Amino acid sequence: MITPKTPPGFNELLPREQRVFNTMIDRIRMTYERHGYTPLETSAIELAQILLAKEGGETAKQVYRFIKGDTDLALRFDLTVPLARYVAEHYHELTFPFRRYQIQEVWRAEKPQAGRYRQFYQCDVDILGSNNVTADADVLITTFYTLQAISPSKAVLHISNRKIIAGFLQAHKLEKKGLEIMRIIDKLAKQGLEKTKQDLINLGIKNTNLLALLKIIKLNGSASNVLSELSKIKINNDLFTQGLNELEKIKKLLQAGGLKPTDFVFNMSIVRGLDYYTGMVFETILTNHKTLGSIASGGRYDNLVSQYRKEAIPGVGASIGVSRLFSLLKEKTKQTSATPAQALVVVFNESLLPYCFKVASLLRAKNINVEVYPSLDKPGKQIGYADKIGIPLVLLCGEDEEKKNMVTIKNMKTGKQKTVSLTKMVMEIQKIIS
Amino acid sequence: MITPKTPPGFNELLPREQRVFNTMIDRIRMTYERHGYTPLETSAIELAQILLAKEGGETAKQVYRFIKGDTDLALRFDLTVPLARYVAEHYHELTFPFRRYQIQEVWRAEKPQAGRYRQFYQCDVDILGSNNVTADADVLITTFYTLQAISPSKAVLHISNRKIIAGFLQAHKLEKKGLEIMRIIDKLAKQGLEKTKQDLINLGIKNTNLLALLKIIKLNGSASNVLSELSKIKINNDLFTQGLNELEKIKKLLQAGGLKPTDFVFNMSIVRGLDYYTGMVFETILTNHKTLGSIASGGRYDNLVSQYRKEAIPGVGASIGVSRLFSLLKEKTKQTSATPAQALVVVFNESLLPYCFKVASLLRAKNINVEVYPSLDKPGKQIGYADKIGIPLVLLCGEDEEKKNMVTIKNMKTGKQKTVSLTKMVMEIQKIIS
Numbered sequence: 089m090i091t092p093k094t095p096p097g098f099n100e101l102l103p104r105e106q107r108v109f110n111t112m113i114d115r116i117r118m119t120y121e122r123h124g125y126t127p128l129e130t131s132a133i134e135l136a137q138i139l140l141a142k143e144g145g146e147t148a149k150q151v152y153r154f155i156k157g158d159t160d161l162a163l164r165f166d167l168t169v170p171l172a173r174y175v176a177e178h179y180h181e182l183t184f185p186f187r188r189y190q191i192q193e194v195w196r197a198e199k200p201q202a203g204r205y206r207q208f209y210q211c212d213v214d215i216l217g218s219n220n221v222t223a224d225a226d227v228l229i230t231t232f233y234t235l236q237a238i239s240p241s242k243a244v245l246h247i248s249n250r251k252i253i254a255g256f257l258q259a260h261k262l263e264k265k266g267l268e269i270m271r272i273i274d275k276l277a278k279q280g281l282e283k284t285k286q287d288l289i290n291l292g293i294k295n296t297n298l299l300a301l302l303k304i305i306k307l308n309g310s311a312s313n314v315l316s317e318l319s320k321i322k323i324n325n326d327l328f329t330q331g332l333n334e335l336e337k338i339k340k341l342l343q344a345g346g347l348k349p350t351d352f353v354f355n356m357s358i359v360r361g362l363d364y365y366t367g368m369v370f371e372t373i374l375t376n377h378k379t380l381g382s383i384a385s386g387g388r389y390d391n392l393v394s395q396y397r398k399e400a401i402p403g404v405g406a407s408i409g410v411s412r413l414f415s416l417l418k419e420k421t422k423q424t425s426a427t428p429a430q431a432l433v434v435v436f437n438e439s440l441l442p443y444c445f446k447v448a449s450l451l452r453a454k455n456i457n458v459e460v461y462p463s464l465d466k467p468g469k470q471i472g473y474a475d476k477i478g479i480p481l482v483l484l485c486g487e488d489e490e491k492k493n494m495v496t497i498k499n500m501k502t503g504k505q506k507t508v509s510l511t512k513m514v515m516e517i518q519k520i521i522s
Numbered sequence: 523m524i525t526p527k528t529p530p531g532f533n534e535l536l537p538r539e540q541r542v543f544n545t546m547i548d549r550i551r552m553t554y555e556r557h558g559y560t561p562l563e564t565s566a567i568e569l570a571q572i573l574l575a576k577e578g579g580e581t582a583k584q585v586y587r588f589i590k591g592d593t594d595l596a597l598r599f600d601l602t603v604p605l606a607r608y609v610a611e612h613y614h615e616l617t618f619p620f621r622r623y624q625i626q627e628v629w630r631a632e633k634p635q636a637g638r639y640r641q642f643y644q645c646d647v648d649i650l651g652s653n654n655v656t657a658d659a660d661v662l663i664t665t666f667y668t669l670q671a672i673s674p675s676k677a678v679l680h681i682s683n684r685k686i687i688a689g690f691l692q693a694h695k696l697e698k699k700g701l702e703i704m705r706i707i708d709k710l711a712k713q714g715l716e717k718t719k720q721d722l723i724n725l726g727i728k729n730t731n732l733l734a735l736l737k738i739i740k741l742n743g744s745a746s747n748v749l750s751e752l753s754k755i756k757i758n759n760d761l762f763t764q765g766l767n768e769l770e771k772i773k774k775l776l777q778a779g780g781l782k783p784t785d786f787v788f789n790m791s792i793v794r795g796l797d798y799y800t801g802m803v804f805e806t807i808l809t810n811h812k813t814l815g816s817i818a819s820g821g822r823y824d825n826l827v828s829q830y831r832k833e834a835i836p837g838v839g840a841s842i843g844v845s846r847l848f849s850l851l852k853e854k855t856k857q858t859s860a861t862p863a864q865a866l867v868v869v870f871n872e873s874l875l876p877y878c879f880k881v882a883s884l885l886r887a888k889n890i891n892v893e894v895y896p897s898l899d900k901p902g903k904q905i906g907y908a909d910k911i912g913i914p915l916v917l918l919c920g921e922d923e924e925k926k927n928m929v930t931i932k933n934m935k936t937g938k939q940k941t942v943s944l945t946k947m948v949m950e951i952q953k954i955i956s
Contacts, residue, residue, distance in 0.1 A: 090575050092610035092830035095593055098565045100608065102615055103622070106561050122886050124863035124893025126911075127540050131641055132627065133586070141524050152567070152595075154588030156631055159529055161586075174534065178524035181536055181765065183860065183910045185896050188537070193566065197590055205863045215896050222875060223896035229879075233886075337875075344876035346883040375708055396526035426617065441656060441771075442778035445663075449780040452556050452667075459558025462619050462649050462657035476617045477560075490737035 091323055098196070099471060103426040103477075108417055112410065113191060115237045116211050119261040120189035123215050123230040128188040130170040132195075136160040138173050141395045142364065150196040163195040167212040168364075168392070175216050175403075176396030184217030184401075187226075203415055212386075214405030216393065221334045223404045224368040224388060225341035230405040230452035231384050232347055240416050241347070243384070245342075245352035246308075249335050249368050250359060250387070252318065255328025256304060260297050267363055269293070272300075273305055276357045308358040311339040314354035334368060364389040367405065377416060384408040425478025429459040433473040433483045434467050443490045447483060449508070454514045456521070458483075475500060481520060529725040531632070531640035537860040537911075546844065547614050547625060549671045550645050554623035554943040557664040559647050562622040564604040570594040572607055575829045576798065583631040601646045602826070602839060608832030609650050609837075617856045618651030618835075620661075637849055646820075648839030650827065657838045658802040659775035665806070665818050666781055668672075674850050677817070679776075679786035680742075683769050683802050684821070685795055686752065689762025690738060694731050701797055703727070705740050710791045715740075741790040747774040750787035751878040768802060798823040802838065811850060818842040859912025863893040864955055866908040867917045868901050875952060877924045881917060881944070888948045890955070892917075908934060916956060 094100055111203055112199040117127070139162045143193065152163040164170050167190045175186060181409035191211045196301050198204055213230050228245060235243040253270065257263045272287045279287075281302070288298055304321070307314045318332055335354060342352055374380060386406035393401040428518050431451065433444045441460075448458045459479070461470045467484075483495040486501040496507045498521055508516050523670060528534060535543055551561070570587050573596045586597040597603050598704040601624045609620060625645045632638055647664050649657040662679060669677040687704065691697045706721045713721075717738070722732055738755070741748045747777065752766055769788060776786055794803040801822035820840035826833040865885065867878045875894075881891045893913070895904045901918075908916050918930040933954055942950050 089828075089832065090572055090830055092572060093569065094565050094611070095567055095569050095595060098567065100564055100612075101562075102612065103560045103562065106563060110561050121862035122889070122891050124861060124866075124891055126537045126861045126863075127544050128535075129536065129540065133529055133532065133629070133641065135527065135529050138524055138526060152590055154586070159530060168850050173526040174527050177528070178534075178536065183907060185907075187861075187896065190582050195567070207567065218897040220897045222869070222898070225879070226894065226896050229883075235749065260680045331921075340876050341879050344879035344883070346880075346887075373719075394523075396524055398523065427558060427560045427621075428555035432558075433698065435656070445659070445775050445778035449663075449778070453780075455556070457556050457558055459621065460656065460660065462621070463652040463654045464656070465619055472778055473617060473619075509549070 094172060095206075096276070097200040099205045099207070104356040104421040105418070107424050107426070108420045109414055112238045112414060113209070113211075113418060113422045114181055116191065116234055116408065116410070117189070119234040119237050120211075120213055122229065123213070123233070124227070125230070126191050128171075128174070129192055130164065130167070130174050130190070132163055132193070133161050134164055134170060134173070136162040138168055138396070139164065142169070142392070148318040150198055150318055152195050152197060155225040165194050165196050167194065167407065168214070168389070171212070171214055171216075171391045171405075172403070173396055175401060176393050179397060179399065179401075180484040186217055187213070187215045187224070189213045203412060205411060208409070208411035211408040211410050212405055214403055216401050216403040218404075219390060219402040219500045221337045221368070222341065224334070225338050225345065227386060227404055227406040228338065228342060228352070229345040229347065229372060231386070231408065232351060232406045234385060234408060239257045239374060239413060241374040243372050243374055244350070245370055245372055246288065246355040246358050246382075247335070247338065247368065247370045248354065248356050248358040250365055251327045251331025251334065251367055252304065252356060253301075253359060254302065256323060258327055262293065262297065262353045265291055265293075270359045271361065273359045274361045275356060276305060277425055279413055286298075305357045307354070309353055311335070311352065312349070314356065315339065331367070339367065360385065360387055364392045366390040370406070372373050374416075380416075382409075382410060383413050425480075427459070427477045427479060428457050429479045431481040431483055431517060432470065432479045433458060433460040433485060434470045434483075435461050435464060436467060436486050438464060440485055440487065440490060444485050445500070447485055447513070448493055450510060451514065451517065456514070456517055471498075481517060527558065529640075531634035533639045533641070538855040538858045541858050541860070541862070542854045543848055546672050546776060546848060546851060547645075550625060550668055550842065550844070551623070552647075553668040553671050553829060554647055554664065555665070556822060557647070557660070558621035558936055559621045559664070562605075562608070562624050563626055564598065564601070564608050564624070564816045566597055567595050567596055568604060568607070568625070570596040573598065576603070584632055586629050599628055599630050601626060601628065601644050601841065602648070602823070605646070605648055605650075605839075606826045607830055610827050613833065613835075619649055619657070620651055621647070621649045623647045633701040637846060638766075639845060642843070642845035645844050646839055646843040648837055650835050650837040652838075653824060653836040655771045655802070656775065659772050659779065659819060660769070661840040662772065662776060662786070662804060663779040663781065665820070665842065666785060668842060669806065669818060673808060673847060677806050677808055678784070679804055679806055680789040680792050680816075681769070681772065681786055681802065682788065682790050682792040683765040683841060684799055685761045685765030685768065685801055686738065687735075689759040689765055689915070690735060690757060691805055692761055693757045693759040696955070697733065699725055699727075704793045704797075705795065707791060707793045708737060708795045717818070721827070739791045741788070743787055744783055745769070745788045746783070746788065748790065749773065765801070774803065794819065794821055794939070800824040804840070808850075814846060814850075816843075817847050860952075861893070861911045861913060862891050863913045864891045864894075864949060865915040865917050866904065866913045867892060867894040868904045868921060869898060870901060870918075870920050871894050872898060874919055874921065874924060878919050881919055881929055881947070884944060885948065885951065890948070890951055892938045896937060905932075915951060
């Protein structure tokens with residue numbers, strides 16, 4: 089006999105959890121579609137050379153990569169790189185701007201730690217083929233309302249634009265160290281200001297440049313305040329100006345889209361770790377669960393698709409880390425039943441089985457979820473089963489009931505019973521369920 | 523630049539196809555829940571020793587298996603073995619009988635051929651913890667109604683019971699060759715009667731035994747006829763009698779569940795290729811697409827979980843091969859739009875963007891799926907985009923409209939336009955959409 093277990097670092101849900109999880113995913117789907125994104129799924133397995141075209145270092149180590157036959161394959165580790173590949177591959181079959189949502193699992197062989205698994209869902213929206221800030225605002229608004237639909241705690245978007253820092257670095261002839269500087273800034277929240285400062289000094293950023301840069305990345309607050317502070321900084325650089333303009337427009341559009349001033353902040357320390365971002369970047373913090381870290385993030389990546397295709401296809405997207413969010417919903421599993429069944433038909437003996445099946449069939453035709461107990465256990469055990477998994481109604485179909493074409497409906501919550509004719513059964517059940 | 527492509531044998535959908543596919547999956551989910559099955563997902567990656575505990579030979583060759591760190595891993599190739607592992611692993615956290623449905627992808631490195639892919643969805647229902655024929659009838663009825671909800675062609679269940687053949691073999695002291703005989707019979711439809719006969723002779727089945735066995739496996743027709751023919755066969759064997767009794771009960775229950783006599787046949791040549799089946803087995807043929815082969819199949823497997831756990835946990839299940847079924851739905855993609863958006867807000871110029879976002883926001887709050895065109899292209903191009911991807915309504919929000927708090931609704935089908943106030947907009951749009 090082999091001990092049954094999932095590989096280390098993998099997580100599976102029990103029925104109540106799975107039902108809560110699915111409800112969350114359904115709401116995400118609905119909200120994404122409400123904002124006009126179309127569903128897409130990509131292959132779990134990709135050619136390794138394609139998947140790892142840009143990413144190296146840490147990511148490459150975490151990828152599940154293997155040879156089958158003589159093909160070098162890898163499991164996707166996010167949904168953005170496969171999207172870039174998909175859009176490049178199907179360029180002539182798609183209409184641009186192309187906006188899609190994707191809700192699928194990704195795999196990363198991370199060190200197992202609490203709340204982090206090697207297989208988890210990502211929920212992404214992206215718009216490809218628009219370099220306009222309208223698209224940036226679109227993915228931000230969509231993400232905000234999606235979180236509102238599923239999160240038990242208020243979400244605040246932390247928005248920045250890489251062009252601000254990139255413009256600053258250009259103006260001060262520091263762009264060669266751009267990526268390294270971005271990576272240091274990205275760790276500010278984790279490592280604190282002193283360590284960040286020291287890392288920047290170690291990189292050779294000194295004196296006035298250092299002070300000016302620190303001043304920018306410390307800007308974190310209401311959009312109006314940060315914009316006003318940024319506009320005071322006199323940097324004669326197109327990229328910087330463009331970044332500032334884009335932030336101004338984003339502020340206007342988020343407000344027009346119904347977001348309140350407290351729903352988002354401009355936080356100049358947000359740059360995101362991935363190298364492919366070129367403009368707007370954001371993370372999302374839950375007010376009551378700040379230690380969870382960012383539960384939704386993304387940004388603009390104008391050159392990612394160009395690895396695979398000569399046409400310029402700028403993109404912007406946002407990803408929700410649902411598996412982490414789900415950890416906050418676990419409380420809900422207690423109030424959720426372990427089955428979608430709304431009624432259980434109790435089977436008293438074998439000869440009554442056809443009547444039980446008939447009753448179930450009638451109810452299903454009226455959109456009621458019904459289970460016939462699939463064994464010939466004692467009625468008490470069957471009712472106990474309904475109680476355990478949380479079926480709200482039990483239908484007793486004994487010999488008396490069969491003779492008279494009736495059923496006895498037992499409300500599991502109140503314990504009350506009522507015998508009704510088959511013609512009145514549906515109405516009666518709907519009354520109790522609703 | 524790297525040429526973007528999926529690995530050989532993998533298939534991805536375009537937006538219209540994906541939307542048709544998702545509608546099909548939604549209907550399957552709904553029908554499974556209507557019959558009281560609860561959703562479950564298992565990990566894509568399993569420990570190789572667990573996944574391959576029983577299966578060998580052909581299956582093992584097709585499995586994607588790889589080492590990560592020092593762990594021997596494999597991608598699931600079906601949903602039944604992972605379920606057996608899951609149920610054994612979570613035995614004390616589950617309530618039995620446990621009925622779950624599972625809709626997930628599986629991976630098999632099959633030889634690429636038309637309509638066969640290396641990644642495809644399976645949709646399974648299973649009941650574990652009941653050895654009663656009620657459960658057999660339950661998965662059959664659920665599968666039948668699910669196919670009715672999604673199939674463009676009438677489905678007929680072809681049902682048998684391995685106990686019939688197994689009982690016959692026992693009675694004639696041929697049970698040692700049982701698995702080999704089952705595998706030969708399984709190929710009857712593909713290889714024809716003569717080849718089957720020859721294979722059986724080569725295996726050493728001769729004379730009266732051969733004739734009697736052929737007589738049984740040729741039985742294929744209405745449940746009543748086959749039952750009457752089977753009851754004429756005088757075999758004094760418990761297993762045979764049990765198989766016959768089970769078929770009789772299944773017939774009664776399918777009819778009680780609303781299936782007509784033409785919805786299922788008893789076909790004694792059905793034994794299924796997998797060794798783990800122990801009782802009822804079935805396949806499903808579409809009347810107008812017989813060449814597609816079986817599009818749903820399954821059966822009873824009473825010993826599968828015992829690889830992983832000492833408690834007896836009998837099971838029965840059914841799997842729908844949706845990827846194959848989907849090939850019949852491709853026609854539908856022509857009538858399906860490439861987006862869930864019901865309206866597109868056309869953006870005339872940048873200064874009107876906030877008004878456009880406001881209009882979209884108002885409509886979304888009323889459950890209308892709206893996209894704001896995410897770029898500043900010419901209005902003609904924006905309307906052309908709506909036409910191409912099939913958005914039925916276009917909302918023109920020009921300067922006049924903004925001043926008067928109105929929108930102009932253009933019906934893309936009729937070409938008619940109507941300018942209405944924001945307060946009447948929702949009603950007007952709902953009227954056109956419905």
